Amino acid sequence: MRAFFEVHLRLVVTVWIILMSVLGLLYLMNYMKFDSVMSNVVSSKLDVISSSLKTSMERVDRMGIPFESADNLKDQFNHARTRESDVTAISLVNQNGELLIHSSSTQGTNVPPEVLRRALTSNEVRWSYNNDAQLYSGLQTFDSFGNLSGSIVIEYDKSALFGVYALVKLHLLEATVVIFLITALIVFLVVRLGFGDVAGVIDLIQKYSKGDKQLLDKAPPGTMSQTFADQIKQSEKMKAEVSAELERLKELSKKQDKQDTEVIK
The missing domain is CATH 1.20.5 (Single alpha-helices involved in coiled-coils or other helix-helix interfaces)
Structure with a gap:
C-alpha cells in the first residue's frame, strides 16, 4: 500500500491536475467562442435593420424632407423595432447628439451619453457598444459632402440571451465533468496496470531492507x-x-x- 501511495497516487494526482487545468482552459475558450458567435449573430441582425433604415432615410433625403418631419420614416423606425422582439429602441441622432426620431417600447427617450460618444466619435461606420444588460449597435450617416450628420442607434435587450447563456454554460460544464471523469479513470487504470512492476520493485526493496x-x-x-x-x-x-x-x-x-x-x- 505504501508503494501505491509513493508511486501510483502521486503520478495519478499529477496527471489529474494537468487534466483539470487543460479542461478548464478549454471550457473557458469554448464559452468565449460561443459568446463571440452570439454577439456576431445579434450584430448581423442589427446591421440588417440599420441598413434598411438607412435606405429609407436616403429616399427621404432625396425628397428634401427633414427626417424629424417625415412621418413615413417614423413608421419605418416603429416597424423595424417591432420586427425584432428583443430590440427595445431605435433612435436617429444628429451630429450634436440630439434626437430626431425615437421609437421605443418603454417610456424613456434618452440615449446614454457613452453610447452617443461611441456613435459620433467612432472611426467605424458600423459601431457597437456593449454592457451587462444591453447591446447597442448603429450606423453612422453622412451628408452629401461626406461629413458626419448623425447616427442610427439600435438598443438590444441582452436579457433574452441570459437563459441561452446559462444553458450553454451548464452543458459545457456537464461535458467537461464527464470528460474529466472518464479520462481520470483511464489514467488511473493505465498507471495502475502500467506501473505495477515499478511498485512491486519498490515494495520488494522496502521489505528487504526491513530484513524480510x-x-x-x-x-x-x-x-x-x-x-x-x-x-x-x-x-x-x-x-x-x-x-x-x-x-x-x-x-x-x-x-x-x-x-x-x-x-x-
Missing part, C-alpha cells in the same frame, strides 16, 4: 520484481563468497605468521 529476505523467493515470475530479486540473490551470493575468501585469507595469514615465528625461534 524470504520475499526474494516469492517474487512473481516474469516480472521486474523477480529480475530484481535474482540480482539481489546474486549480490548476496557474491558477498558471501567474498566474505568466505576474506576469512580464508585471514586464516592463511595467521598460519604464515605462526610459521615465521617458529622459524625465527
Whole structure:
C-alpha cells in the first residue's frame, strides 16, 4: 500500500491536475467562442435593420424632407423595432447628439451619453457598444459632402440571451465533468496496470531492507520484481563468497605468521 501511495497516487494526482487545468482552459475558450458567435449573430441582425433604415432615410433625403418631419420614416423606425422582439429602441441622432426620431417600447427617450460618444466619435461606420444588460449597435450617416450628420442607434435587450447563456454554460460544464471523469479513470487504470512492476520493485526493496529476505523467493515470475530479486540473490551470493575468501585469507595469514615465528625461534 505504501508503494501505491509513493508511486501510483502521486503520478495519478499529477496527471489529474494537468487534466483539470487543460479542461478548464478549454471550457473557458469554448464559452468565449460561443459568446463571440452570439454577439456576431445579434450584430448581423442589427446591421440588417440599420441598413434598411438607412435606405429609407436616403429616399427621404432625396425628397428634401427633414427626417424629424417625415412621418413615413417614423413608421419605418416603429416597424423595424417591432420586427425584432428583443430590440427595445431605435433612435436617429444628429451630429450634436440630439434626437430626431425615437421609437421605443418603454417610456424613456434618452440615449446614454457613452453610447452617443461611441456613435459620433467612432472611426467605424458600423459601431457597437456593449454592457451587462444591453447591446447597442448603429450606423453612422453622412451628408452629401461626406461629413458626419448623425447616427442610427439600435438598443438590444441582452436579457433574452441570459437563459441561452446559462444553458450553454451548464452543458459545457456537464461535458467537461464527464470528460474529466472518464479520462481520470483511464489514467488511473493505465498507471495502475502500467506501473505495477515499478511498485512491486519498490515494495520488494522496502521489505528487504526491513530484513524480510524470504520475499526474494516469492517474487512473481516474469516480472521486474523477480529480475530484481535474482540480482539481489546474486549480490548476496557474491558477498558471501567474498566474505568466505576474506576469512580464508585471514586464516592463511595467521598460519604464515605462526610459521615465521617458529622459524625465527
